[in-house]
Amino acid sequence: MKLLQQFSDDLEELVARATPAVVGVEHGRGHGTGLFLTPDGYVLTNRHVVRSSRRQTVTLSTGEERKATFVGGDSPTDLAVLRVEGSDYPTLPLADPKDVRMGQLVVAIGNPFRLEQSVSLGVVSAINRSLNLPDGTLLEGLLQTDAAINPGNSGGPLLNTRGQVVGLNTLVLPYAQGIGFAVSATTAAWVASLLIQRGKVERRYLGVAARAVALEPAQARDAGQPRGVLILQVQQGTPADAAGLEPEDLLLGINQRPVGSVDDVQRVMALSPHPEVVLDVLRKGRRRELSAYVFSGVKPAAA
Known part of the structure; x- marks a missing residue:
């Protein structure tokens, strides 16, 4: 007790x-x-x-x-x-992404059905989920939770037990019970910074279809990171094609920054001040660096 x-x-x-x-x-x-x-x-x-x-x-x-x-x-x-307008508003700290794990207790705070400051408790059910929306948008790097989320919760924080924001509650599956999703705090941080600075996010287009994968233990030890981005398809005539990327390549980093999800790829490219990026690729057990000239473009669902 x-x-x-x-x-x-x-x-x-x-x-x-x-x-x-x-x-x-x-x-x-x-x-x-x-x-x-x-x-x-x-x-x-x-x-x-x-x-x-x-x-x-x-x-x-x-x-x-x-x-x-x-x-x-x-x-x-x-x-x-x-x-x-105003100043001295209270804020909430963002959680370090490496500290967000499946099974952690989380708290959702929001205004479901205009019931202000409602609180619900749950766990992080999964990380790095991808979800296709009815309008064709692909949301990636989502956190899944069973904390009760209803219409009106959207945009509210999902907090860990330290009071840190692990995600922004975004949607629920209408045909399920207790399956909700939150945009990760990592994604929210870099997107918000660009929105504040520029009013929009200009994405760099690489031209690949890819997905996040967990590295094998030996790969993880050599790479110094647990996840990478597996290249599934390279579109002809794109920066990825010109750089020499191939299907089955494992993308580990961009500009010496590790990437473990498609969202990481978008983030690092969007924050790069230069049109040329250096790709750290593992191909058939060998590391190599490839240079790609990326540019702002459409197709945000792909890297």
């Missing part, structure tokens, strides 16, 4: 610390959730929450309503940033 009481007390304290940074987001008839990303009023939420509306109303945890302006959105990751 003492352990249960301690867990209950700790959970209560976590929620009390976190809720001031969580806001409600209203636009017309739609509603959702968001969280303060910076003390000067940048709010992170889902793109589908704000849709095409340029102005929204943000409701603070105190019940106070404030107008918010649209800074930018990114449909391929379903993320958006708003700006609320």
Whole structure:
């Protein structure tokens, strides 16, 4: 009983610390959730929450309503940033991606069906999930959770027991029970930074179909990382084709930064200030470096 009481007390304290940074987001008839990303009023939420509306109303945890302006959105990751006037807003720390593991307890906070500051408890059911949306968008690098997520939770934080944001609650499977998904905090961090700086995310197009894979123990030891990106297909006439990438190549890094998912590939290329990137590839047991001239383009579902 003492352990249960301690867990209950700790959970209560976590929620009390976190809720001031969580806001409600209203636009017309739609509603959702968001969280303060910076003390000067940048709010992170889902793109589908704000849709095409340029102005929204943000409701603070105190019940106070404030107008918010649209800074930018990114449909391929379903993320958006708003700006609320003011300063000294409470924020939540982001979790280190290497510390997010299956089976961890997580807490979702949001406004399901306009029931403000609702809290639910669950676990991280899986990581690095991919999901095709009805509009053809492919969301990658998602966290799966069984914490209760309902309409209105979208854009709210999924927290670990340290009070760190591991993901942004995004969607549920309507035909299932207790299967929800969150955009990882890693994805949210780099997309939000570009939205704040530029108002949009300009993706570099490599021209491959790929998927994340776990490395074999020997490969992981040699590479110094547990995952890589397996190249499934190389499209003709693309930067990948010109660079000499081949199907079955294992992409381990770009510009000396390790990549373990397709989202990592997009992130490193998007943040690169130069059109040329260096690919660290494992081919038939041998490491090699390939140079690719990537450019901004469409086809965000592929690398």
